[in-house]
Amino acid sequence: MTQIIRASLPAVLLTLALVANGAAQAVDTVVQFGPPHPQPPPAPPGSSLEPLQHRLLPDEVTIHKGGTVLFVINGGGHRVAIYEVSKHTTRADIEMDLCQGGVDVCNTDPGIATQNLQYLITDAKGDLIIDTQTNVEQPFLNYLPGQMLSAAGIVLSGTTATGSAGHQIRYRFDKAGRYLVICSTRGHSLNDWMFGFVDVIGN
Numbered sequence: 001m002t003q004i005i006r007a008s009l010p011a012v013l014l015t016l017a018l019v020a021n022g023a024a025q026a027v028d029t030v031v032q033f034g035p036p037h038p039q040p041p042p043a044p045p046g047s048s049l050e051p052l053q054h055r056l057l058p059d060e061v062t063i064h065k066g067g068t069v070l071f072v073i074n075g076g077g078h079r080v081a082i083y084e085v086s087k088h089t090t091r092a093d094i095e096m097d098l099c100q101g102g103v104d105v106c107n108t109d110p111g112i113a114t115q116n117l118q119y120l121i122t123d124a125k126g127d128l129i130i131d132t133q134t135n136v137e138q139p140f141l142n143y144l145p146g147q148m149l150s151a152a153g154i155v156l157s158g159t160t161a162t163g164s165a166g167h168q169i170r171y172r173f174d175k176a177g178r179y180l181v182i183c184s185t186r187g188h189s190l191n192d193w194m195f196g197f198v199d200v201i202g203n
């Protein structure tokens, strides 16, 4: 029966239906994963310029339950992971569990290799969100408990300063709460604090 109905529908009606669906689509909230154009100067590994490259803009967004965030990847070497955290978790709560001392300490690789150490990232309630282990055990952050999304294992291609296109990841948040979005590339998150938050509101 279905096939008969489909066959009898004029093509023009199908086209109109597709257009209507497209017009009804909600717009993504966009987060730049790595700074968009104009991008900061190139930052070779170990350079004090690296933290400038390793930012989410904005680093905090609020959406309604069921909404989507489109992560636009900019620059090189990124991986994306998402974890739920307790609702009062602040940026400082996460930062205090990462490399301390700024670029003078955290960006002098390979001498200190701070990104290779183990870090225990906890939220405002003290719950363990990510056990990074060492770089030998986890070459990139891929701690599984509580993980909602991982593009780990794949180094994403970002837009470049010369205008090349990059990867984009769309994620739909179906549950209210507060979410940590972090770069799984150890040097980016552990040394340069490349992370942000998505707040999802609604019942």
Ligand SMILES: [Cu+2]
Pocket (backbone or CB within 6 Å): 054, 076, 077, 078, 079, 183, 184, 185, 188, 189, 194
């Ligand atoms: Cu990154």
